[in-house]
Amino acid sequence: MTFFRDLKTLLQLALPIRGNTHQQRLENFYGKQADNYDVFRRRLLHGREPLWQSIEIPEGGRWVDFGGGTGANVENIADKLNRLERLEIVDLSASLLQVADRRIADRGWRNVVTHCRDVTTFTPDAPVDIVTFSYSLTMIPDWFAAVENALRILKPGGTIGVVDFYVSRKYPAESHRRHGPLTRSFWPTWFAKDNVFLSPDHLPYLESKCESSELHEDRGGLPFVPLLTVPYYRFVGKKPLPVKTQFTEGGSSQTRQQNALKGAVCETNHCSAELCP
Ligand SMILES: C[S@@+](CC[C@H](N)C(=O)[O-])C[C@H]1O[C@@H](n2cnc3c(N)ncnc32)[C@H](O)[C@@H]1O
Numbered sequence: 470m471t472f473f474r475d476l477k478t479l480l481q482l483a484l485p486i487r488g489n490t491h492q493q494r495l496e497n498f499y500g501k502q503a504d505n506y507d508v509f510r511r512r513l514l515h516g517r518e519p520l521w522q523s524i525e526i527p528e529g530g531r532w533v534d535f536g537g538g539t540g541a542n543v544e545n546i547a548d549k550l551n552r553l554e555r556l557e558i559v560d561l562s563a564s565l566l567q568v569a570d571r572r573i574a575d576r577g578w579r580n581v582v583t584h585c586r587d588v589t590t591f592t593p594d595a596p597v598d599i600v601t602f603s604y605s606l607t608m609i610p611d612w613f614a615a616v617e618n619a620l621r622i623l624k625p626g627g628t629i630g631v632v633d634f635y636v637s638r639k640y641p642a643e644s645h646r647r648h649g650p651l652t653r654s655f656w657p658t659w660f661a662k663d664n665v666f667l668s669p670d671h672l673p674y675l676e677s678k679c680e681s682s683e684l685h686e687d688r689g690g691l692p693f694v695p696l697l698t699v700p701y702y703r704f705v706g707k708k709p710l711p712v713k714t715q716f717t718e719g720g721s722s723q724t725r726q727q728n729a730l731k732g733a734v735c736e737t738n739h740c741s742a743e744l745c746p
Pocket residue numbers: 495510514517535536537538539541542559560561562565586587588589602603604605608609610
């Protein structure tokens with residue numbers, strides 16, 4: 470039975486993706502495989518369980534999962550879910566969110582909700598403690614905007630957790646893994662067919678915007694593709710705390726310089742008037 474379901478998923482992965490908008494293309498891709506999504510992706514999307522389990526959950530905290538799909542990742546913290554005030558799954562695919570909604574109802578998770586929204590613009594009703602991207606960053610065309618938005622909605626000091634496929638830069642930072650030319654060209658080409666864009670820049674960008682607290686680089690296998698392994702990473706970081714200054718508007722040129730600096734710090738921390746304290 471699983472074999473035939475897998476065959477259906479493989480066929481779907483091989484077909485061209487149609488649609489005029491990003492949302493239409495996602496729905497065209499996921500619509501017919503939504504029911505078998507979890508079974509197939511369990512063997513493809515590595516490192517999700519350790520990422521979710523490694524994230525510290527503050528009592529009464531709020532967690533937003535960007536590109537959360539079927540909500541399967543929530544199972545990884547089911548025993549700690551009651552610590553959260555709310556967990557919000559944001560995704561543009563209505564078919565995958567239907568699976569998530571069924572799961573939420575079946576499990577009786579009263580503090581988990583779904584939103585069919587674009588993660589580059591989603592705004593919760595209050596700043597949050599945790600934002601996660603599990604294999605979604607590679608599928609978001611404007612991934613800069615997605616990371617910027619995650620940092621905008623996070624409280625200062627809040628946690629950002631990412632797990633995804635990637636390839637290294639030709640000359641990565643010290644202590645990071647370096648992939649050979651074949652890996653760096655083969656995997657981005659393989660996945661681009663399904664609108665999954667592996668990048669050498671996701672990880673360096675995250676590290677430049679967050680205080681990195683955990684990085685794990687590894688490789689994992691693919692269903693029905695013996696011997697080959699694809700690189701993936703797990704990253705956990707913190708949104709930097711704003712630097713406190715006691716300077717007010719106007720005044721001496723020294724004060725103005727310090728206020729300009731304060732503005733720069735604010736920008737770096739992505740504070741927004743409506744969300745950041
Ligand atoms: C590979 S799936 C990962 C799903 C889930 N996080 C998991 O680990 O199984 C990528 C998800 O990102 C979603 N996605 C892509 N671009 C998006 C966007 N701009 N806004 C919201 N969701 C998006 C897709 O619909 C899909 O559910």
